[in-house]
Amino acid sequence: MNANSRVWHLVLILTIFSAPLLIMYVFQVIDSVAQRNPGSLWPGELDLSNWRFLWEKIDAGRPSIWVVTFNTFIFATTTALAVTTLSATAGYALSRLNMPGRPYFLGGLIILHAFPTITLIIAIFIILQFMGLFDSLLGIIFVKAALELPFGVWIMKGFYDTVPWEIEMAGVQDGASRARVWWSLVLPQVKPGLAALLIISFLSGWSEFILPLVLAPGSSTQVLATYMNAVIQDDATADFGLFKAIGMFYSIPVIVIYLLFQKQLMNIYGGGTKG
Amino acid sequence: MELKLTEFTKRFGAVTVIEDMNLTVKSGEMIALLGPSGCGKSTTLFAICGIHKMSGGTLHFGERNVTSVPAQQRSVGVVFQNYALYPHMTVEQNIGFPLKVQKLPKSAIKSEVARLANLVQIGELLDRRPAQLSGGQQQRVALARAMIRKPDVLLLDEPLANLDAKLRLEMRSEIRRIQRETGITAILVTHDQVEAMSMCDRIALMKEGKIVQLDKPEQMYANPRSQFVAGFLGNPPISFLPASAGERLDLGASQTLARPSTLDAKGDIVIGIRPEHFGPQHGTGLEGEVIFVEPQGREELIDVRLDNGGAIRAILPSGEQLTVGQRVNWGVAIDRILAFSADGIRL
Helix, strand or coil: CCHHHHCHHHHHHHHHHHHHHHHHHHHHHHHHCECCCCCCCCCCCECHHHHHHHCCCCCCCCCCHHHHHHHHHHHHHHHHHHHHHHHHHHHHHHHHCCCCCHHHHHHHHHHHHHCCHHHHHHHHHHHHHHHCCCCCHHHHHHHHHHHHHHHHHHHHHHHHHCCCHHHHHHHHHCCCCHHHHHHHHHHHHHHHHHHHHHHHHHHHHHCCCHHHHHHCCCHHHCCHHHHHHHHHHHCCCCCHHHHHHHHHHHHHHHHHHHHHHHHHHHHHHCCCCCC | CCEEEEEEEEEECCEEEEEEEEEEECCCCEEEEECCCCCCHHHHHHHHHCCCCCCEEEEEECCEECCCCCHHHCCEEEECCCCCCCCCCCHHHHHHHHHHHCCCCHHHHHHHHHHHHHHCCCHHHCCCCHHHCCHHHHHHHHHHHHHCCCCCEEEEECCCCCCCHHHHHHHHHHHHHHHHHHCCEEEEEECCHHHHHHHCCEEEEEECCEEEEEECHHHHHHCCCEHHHHHHCCCCCCEEEEEEECCCEECCCCCEECCCCCCCCCEEEEEEECHHHEEHHHCCCEEEEEEEEEECCCEEEEEEEECCCCEEEEEEECCCCCCCCCEEEEEECHHHCEEEECCCEEC
16 A cells, blocks of 8 residues: 555545645636636636736836836835845844843844834834835835834844854864855755845735835835735726736746755754754 | 964854964964863864854964854865865865865876875875775775875874774874975864874863863973863873862871972962872872772773872782782882862862
8 A cells, every 4th residue: 555545545535635726716817817707617718908007007107017016026125125234134133243131132023023014104104104115115115124124134143043152163263254154054054044134025016905005005116916906906897817917927927936946945943943 | 483462252153162262373383272172172173174253353374364254265185074075086086176166277286196195105096085994994995085285284183083993093193204204384173182182282271161271281290380280181081189288288087198398378278199190109198998999901000099088099010919809008209299279170
């Protein structure tokens, strides 16, 4: 008896429970390229008109999808870079430097990470308004990066903790400054953590919805999530085919990134978080 | 280069680990800091290389006072217990890193690396990464990296602890050869008395933050200053027996030994007898029963329970055909007996 036949009942249960999800994904793909066929489960003929948003504005009031995609990309990339850079330095400090209040700082990180963002939204709104950053990409980049930082710092601290002290001692004995030791000896050891953090915070930025919705509602700063929201909300008769096609377009980068960087992402959930 | 540590004190918070320690290592000498765990030998090492700040006292390399000089400018090479090689660099980059930090031209680095690799005999491994090396090879790389700056002092922190028994033997003589060839002043930190005795010119035996004896290995073995030193050196270890010194040494239960000619003391003392100084080759004198026989190939270790209750160990050539429970009456090399006062001071 091989392993597959022994666990067949488990496989069956998992299949039953995953089926709704799987069916949803399948229809997401099918409906985006098929005509509507009211009253039937089976799709109509092949129809690419749902993807028309790629080459024309779907209506006069909306920005082009490419502007929105560009916004989303800038938003996600900048946030990811900021989070990764700051976490790389802050995590090192927390892991290695004997600074006052370090345990409280660590405790604070965990609390901040668990803190529900949405409760801060009014305060953040007022602050952004005050700073003149309301309804700007820069404003939501700041906010998103700040909210992602506790997670990033914590993860990076975990990675730094696994780097042996002796490597740093050896570096110092070899005549390198602390900064040089960090840059050329320690940082290469935590590369997997940096890669994973970069990808994760990019994906998190890519899928962010609430912050742009509340803090950057104008059409010039629209990102894909708020664009989709507007598409489904504004129309008197919702065009689900169009909505699904945009949804597909929105998720392609995520799927590609997951496929390309599976291994790096495993690091963060596997060995990296020994804090 | 001569290394001179004067009235060195190290405190961690309220705990004083080392107080007023003095140590001078002569130029080109290799000295061992030997002692049980927690005796402060690694603390001393870290103070010398500059990783720990000294709480008091001064440190000189030759004429230069380096007490408050940061580690980077001290010119000390360190070999760490786990070698601390940089995992993301090749062997060549590892060895060359100290020179790269000094911004030497590439060609100069390359030739220096080649010279060091030749010295430690790893010339063919330069393109490998540390993970692809055996323990002994990693050790050699660590040595080469520590030596490439031509440091004033070489510090070795338990360098053989992570090697298997055979490699340990090989690296023991290798490290000594390299130290001799380069004439570098070296300090070896170890808890293994065999390493200390076989590799070093002198041994500083430490206990609770103090050097209890600083001597040549043979001297320290033959002429220990205290019971602690006598017990720490020697493998198999020395046996201690309580005795009362009168006309003869009375061990109780009517077992007596002749007085060593050099002994003046009277009353209660402790005598130490090394295993090689007890056995049938020294005549008769102590009666007892064999309680344990441990064959070691060339030799056998024999534990004897004396009739007065004390235990004593002998080391004999194999082939004595002794069995557990057998009665023996063996002698002691009287003039090799080490006598100590009740509080452990050598008499």
